[in-house]
């Protein structure tokens with residue numbers, strides 16, 4: 001079932017740039033949807049609209065059931081933005097802590113997630129001791145710790161080397177297959193979009209619009 005439908009969505013900024021024009025797309029519950037396209041075609045703008053961080057200047061976003069509240073959405077950006085003075089455990093705990101969940105109560109879920117992202121031995125490490133890929137793993141764990149229904153990712157792996165990127169793709173795919181959250185993943189990597197996605201929305205620039213939408217036949221079970 002459709003979780004979100006974009007109908008004729010446009011975004012014109014006050015400087016005269018039209019980032020999106022007449023975008024129609026559907027996000028279904030459980031999708032792993034990639035927004036694929038060249039730099040400047042409006043992918044981040046579309047993601048910001050979906051995140052509720054910005055509003056369309058035309059058209060509408062139709063959320064089934066009236067939308068999600070903030071706690072049902074997880075974010076992962078290219079920059080992991082971890083608290084530098086806090087260890088891995090405390091960084092992942094943060095979103096739960098903000099909801100009033102104690103460290104002790106949060107611990108089982110946090111340790112399980114750290115295991116899933118292959119950081120079980122690094123709970124007490126601080127960010128400066130971690131590689132870029134490991135910081136990204138922390139960032140993913142932090143985004144998932146509240147069990148969001150929707151995970152929004154904006155070029156999360158673009159700054160990482162190929163091998164690290166491939167490992168993270170695999171781990172993300174496993175998490176998604178197990179936990180069934182819905183993903184919107186912005187990328188300009190064709191490989192990444194084909195490898196990860198159940199659906200790909202290809203965007204074109206000037207002004208940003210949907211060029212093609214396709215469903216990917218997964219070579220592995222997705223039930």
Ligand code: ADP
Pocket residue numbers: 013014015017018019037038039040041042043044045046208
């Ligand atoms: P992408 O993520 O595909 O690279 P963006 O959504 O970041 O594309 O940007 C689409 C276009 O909109 C670009 O021309 C960009 O410069 C412009 N743009 C993005 N955000 C703003 C903004 N806040 N104000 C003005 N122009 C913007």
Ligand code: ADP
Pocket residue numbers: 013053054055
């Ligand atoms: P809205 O009009 O929906 O509120 P905003 O003006 O809040 O959107 O978007 C602002 C964000 O986009 C800011 O973080 C700003 O620095 C950034 N931004 C501004 N101009 C551009 C641009 N040309 N390309 C990309 N991002 C931009």
